[in-house]
Amino acid sequence: xxxxxxxxxxxxxxxxxxxxxxxxxxxxxxxxxxxxxxxxxxxxxxxxxxxxxxxxxxxxxxxxxxxxxxxxxxxxxxxxxxxxxxxxxxxxxxxxxxxxxxxxxxxxxxxxxxxxxxxxxxxxxxxxxxxxxxxxxxxxxxxxxxxxxxxxxxxxxxxxxxxxxxxxxxxxxxxxxxxxxxxxxxxxxxxxxxxxxxxxxxxxxxxxxxxxxxxxxxxxxxxxxxxxxxxxxxxxxxxxxxxxxxxxxxxxxxxxxxxxxxxxxxxxxxxxxxxxxxxxxxxxxxxxxxxxxxxxxxxxxxxxxxxxxxxxxxxxxxxxxxxxxxxxxxx
Amino acid sequence: xxxxxxxxxxxxxxxxxxxxxxxxxxxxxxxxxxxxxxxxxxxxxxxxxxxxxxxxxxxxxxxxxxxxxxxxxxxxxxxxxxxxxxxxxxxxxxxxxxxxxxxxxxxxxxxxxxxxxxxxxxxxxxxxxxxxxxxxxxxxxxxxxxxxxxxxxxxxxxxxxxxxxxxxxxxxxxxxxxxxxxxxxxxxxxxxxxxxxxxxxxxxxxxxxxxxxxxxxxxxxxxxxxxxxxxxxxxxxxxxxxxxxxxxxxxxxxxxxxxxxxxxxxxxxxxxxxxxxxxxxxxxxxxxxxxxxxxxxxxxxxxxxxxxxxxxxxxxxxxxxxxxxxxxxxx
Numbered sequence: 001x002x003x004x005x006x007x008x009x010x011x012x013x014x015x016x017x018x019x020x021x022x023x024x025x026x027x028x029x030x031x032x033x034x035x036x037x038x039x040x041x042x043x044x045x046x047x048x049x050x051x052x053x054x055x056x057x058x059x060x061x062x063x064x065x066x067x068x069x070x071x072x073x074x075x076x077x078x079x080x081x082x083x084x085x086x087x088x089x090x091x092x093x094x095x096x097x098x099x100x101x102x103x104x105x106x107x108x109x110x111x112x113x114x115x116x117x118x119x120x121x122x123x124x125x126x127x128x129x130x131x132x133x134x135x136x137x138x139x140x141x142x143x144x145x146x147x148x149x150x151x152x153x154x155x156x157x158x159x160x161x162x163x164x165x166x167x168x169x170x171x172x173x174x175x176x177x178x179x180x181x182x183x184x185x186x187x188x189x190x191x192x193x194x195x196x197x198x199x200x201x202x203x204x205x206x207x208x209x210x211x212x213x214x215x216x217x218x219x220x221x222x223x224x225x226x227x228x229x230x231x232x233x234x235x236x237x238x239x240x241x242x243x244x245x246x247x248x249x250x251x252x253x254x255x256x257x258x259x260x261x262x263x264x265x266x267x268x269x270x271x272x273x274x275x276x277x278x279x280x281x282x283x284x285x286x287x288x289x290x291x292x293x294x295x296x297x298x299x300x301x302x303x304x305x306x307x308x309x310x311x312x313x314x315x316x317x318x319x320x321x322x323x324x325x326x327x328x329x330x331x
Numbered sequence: 332x333x334x335x336x337x338x339x340x341x342x343x344x345x346x347x348x349x350x351x352x353x354x355x356x357x358x359x360x361x362x363x364x365x366x367x368x369x370x371x372x373x374x375x376x377x378x379x380x381x382x383x384x385x386x387x388x389x390x391x392x393x394x395x396x397x398x399x400x401x402x403x404x405x406x407x408x409x410x411x412x413x414x415x416x417x418x419x420x421x422x423x424x425x426x427x428x429x430x431x432x433x434x435x436x437x438x439x440x441x442x443x444x445x446x447x448x449x450x451x452x453x454x455x456x457x458x459x460x461x462x463x464x465x466x467x468x469x470x471x472x473x474x475x476x477x478x479x480x481x482x483x484x485x486x487x488x489x490x491x492x493x494x495x496x497x498x499x500x501x502x503x504x505x506x507x508x509x510x511x512x513x514x515x516x517x518x519x520x521x522x523x524x525x526x527x528x529x530x531x532x533x534x535x536x537x538x539x540x541x542x543x544x545x546x547x548x549x550x551x552x553x554x555x556x557x558x559x560x561x562x563x564x565x566x567x568x569x570x571x572x573x574x575x576x577x578x579x580x581x582x583x584x585x586x587x588x589x590x591x592x593x594x595x596x597x598x599x600x601x602x603x604x605x606x607x608x609x610x611x612x613x614x615x616x617x618x619x620x621x622x623x624x625x626x627x628x629x630x631x632x633x634x635x636x637x638x639x640x641x642x643x644x645x646x647x648x649x650x651x652x653x654x655x656x657x658x659x660x661x662x
Contacts (some may be wrong), residue, residue, distance in 0.1 A: 052535055087535060090527060091414065091445040093446070104521050107520055111453050113445075115422055188439065190435050202417045203417050204383055320421035
């Protein structure tokens with residue numbers, strides 16, 4: 001592999017709100033018992049009650065800081081990475097930062113990055129490029145998402161698929177270990193730009209002119225179109241990534257994919273002949289948590305010792321917009 | 332100056348919707364003639380009619396590409412940088428990309444960065460860190476903002492202050508010229524996190540639960556608190572920046588500040604004893620265009636030959652959240 005930078009994940013944390021079982025959702029929405037797991041592959045997910053995105057993000061960062069035995073003053077930049085937001089303005093990163101216990105007294109800058117479900121992967125690449133051991137020694141990336149509020153109660157598949165949660169990672173410039181960032185790749189295929197959308201609430205359908213309408217103001221995904229587009233574009237995308245990196249997917253120890261859907265995960269494994277063990281999964285217990293899915297799953301993988309220092313790890317996924325992204329690093 | 336990277340602005344473009352004079356607004360909102368200019372310093376600004384953020388952003392990028400005699404295929408990354416959005420999802424960058432003439436056939440990745448009014452400055456730093464002459468040879472940054480739709484018709488000061496517009500810059504890795512990126516600095520002061528806010532429309536006051544209410548769903552800025560916080564924090568911030576860069580503000584040929592308010596611009600000039608010539612301004616003809624203010628003003632400065640190749644230039648501003656940021660480069 002050509003390019004390489006000494007970037008190391010030094011700690012991670014998470015925050016999950018209360019668990020909601022598929023059985024509870026089935027009762028609430030008059031669905032037959034077993035419907036949710038059958039159609040979305042999700043047995044339980046977490047949904048917020050009192051929590052905001054800022055609250056969850058701050059708790060996840062604090063857990064990561066505690067594990068690393070660091071204070072906020074040891075951090076040079078906070079990057080929040082996600083699609084949902086507490087307020088249309090100011091940026092979500094400044095909200096999360098303000099909710100940190102040390103937030104008021106520490107003036108670490110906070111920026112927000114959004115590539116919908118791939119936001120964490122984009123932020124990881126940006127952090128890796130910015131970390132230099134000088135101005136930027138340690139960067140926190142946090143993905144905190146509330147998906148549950150924007151779901152259409154008439155679209156049963158997305159209603160049972162999505163979950164809320166937050167995960168934070170501290171990345172450091174560290175040339176004393178084999179840990180490394182190699183390269184990230186993204187492609188945006190605009191033919192799928194409107195396959196996944198929340199139409200109302202922005203400048204196009206401004207709220208003053210378009211009063212609340214569940215169809216307009218909730219999450220709308222044409223799952224079949226997304227799956228077909230992914231199936232058509234993934235082979236050429238992965239060919240390009242693997243040949244540019246001079247690596248085969250078989251050489252990658254751990255693959256952490258976005259938990260877009262059960263069908264998407266199956267397609268991905270089949271398409272590239274990958275084993276259950278190699279491709280991690282937490283959709284059954286977390287659902288699709290938008291940009292928080294990849295870091296929550298990576299955090300779980302680390303906690304369960306299913307990834308070891310020195311292992312080659314790939315983050316990969318698709319996102320609304322429509323984009324495909326992949327990032328290779330050595331843990 | 333210690334760190335330096337061979338980054339060069341190779342072209343810029345803009346899109347401005349129809350001009351709206353202060354006189355028109357004064358008639359529409361029953362204000363005395365001259366009120367708007369007196370209170371906001373704005374004689375005219377631009378407001379959208381048919382335009383979306385995506386439309387304006389795409390036109391600005393196309394103008395920059397034409398000037399540089401480049402196609403979209405020559406660009407390695409699009410970074411959209413701003414606070415407003417056409418749809419809550421997908422990310423604004425994918426919307427802008429999809430509106431480009433070549434958008435459908437060219438799969439250049441598109442990411443969105445938001446630090447409210449400082450988004451362009453954050454994106455400039457990110458682009459400078461990512462450009463490497465290899466994977467990233469040329470990056471487009473585009474700031475497209477619609478402020479006019481979210482204004483409170485009872486807050487006359489913000490109603491007459493804000494404008495819409497878009498500007499795009501192409502940055503390239505180019506070690507054959509004296510052009511260079513030096514360093515960027517940001518600090519986020521959380522005591523001011525709620526001084527500037529749109530409360531409704533996110534996860535905290537979700538549309539379903541809070542019907543349209545102008546007070547809740549429009550832009551709310553406590554201008555006096557923002558000005559006081561800026562006045563208190565700017566001196567220490569600028570001291571730090573200048574001492575770290577080993578530069579004095581007198582050595583900077585061109586300063587391009589965010590056009591937050593007439594009062595803010597006056598305060599900034601007085602505080603650091605800067606001349607009218609050195610600190611550029613377009614608030615009278617454009618108003619405050621959120622993140623598009625700085626690139627629109629930089630674009631104007633270039634078009635008017637008020638900056639020459641080799642000049643030292645500083646971008647500086649404050650943003651909702653509350654943050655201060657500054658970036659130094661050689662044009």
